Amino acid sequence: MAYWLMKTEPDECSIDDLAEQAPAATIWEGVRNYQARNIMREMAVGDEVLIYHSSCKLIGVAGVAKIVKSVYPDPAQFDPQSPYYDAKSQKDKPRWDAVDVQFVKKFKQLLPLDTIKAMPTLQELALVKKGNRLSVMPVSDAEWRAILEAV
DNA sequence: GCCAACGTTGGC
DNA sequence: GCCAACGTTGGC
Numbered sequence: 001m002a003y004w005l006m007k008t009e010p011d012e013c014s015i016d017d018l019a020e021q022a023p024a025a026t027i028w029e030g031v032r033n034y035q036a037r038n039i040m041r042e043m044a045v046g047d048e049v050l051i052y053h054s055s056c057k058l059i060g061v062a063g064v065a066k067i068v069k070s071v072y073p074d075p076a077q078f079d080p081q082s083p084y085y086d087a088k089s090q091k092d093k094p095r096w097d098a099v100d101v102q103f104v105k106k107f108k109q110l111l112p113l114d115t116i117k118a119m120p121t122l123q124e125l126a127l128v129k130k131g132n133r134l135s136v137m138p139v140s141d142a143e144w145r146a147i148l149e150a151v
Numbered sequence: 152g153c154c155a156a157c158g159t160t161g162g163c
Numbered sequence: 164g165c166c167a168a169c170g171t172t173g174g175c
Contacts, residue, residue: 133172
């Protein structure tokens with residue numbers, strides 16, 4: 001089993017939104033970056049994911065979800081009504097992928113970005129690297145443990 | 152709202 | 164295949 005971190009703007013899809021839909025799965029759509037997409041392709045059912053809230057008041061890791069369906073073509077890319085529509089993507093050759101996630105837990109207290117930045121064990125996490133804009137990234141076993149212990 | 156850092160686009 | 168211009172991300 002592998003671990004991951006995915007960013008989301010809580011206005012769009014927060015940990016609370018995932019919790020409300022549980023036990024139903026939530027489609028993780030709208031990833032429009034090739035590097036992030038390629039990382040998503042590595043995800044397997046049962047993998048666990050840190051849900052990170054970005055571009056908001058309380059920035060940090062808010063909880064945990066798990067992968068319940070591995071990558072498949074993101075339907076939003078074909079939907080002209082969707083903000084994630086991509087006119088250049090063809091049905092027989094989709095550009096973008098989605099996965100389905102299911103709520104696991106919400107942390108009692110969000111683990112703030114400041115704290116993450118200050119933790120020696122997390123210095124290699126892509127999240128804290130300068131200028132990093134990856135919205136999907138791998139998390140090592142050691143990093144995963146460190147984060148769960150810090151909450 | 153600002154702006155640094157990055158990814159993508161498209162002309163050449 | 165280079166690279167300038169542009170758009171986006173995301174913390175502050």
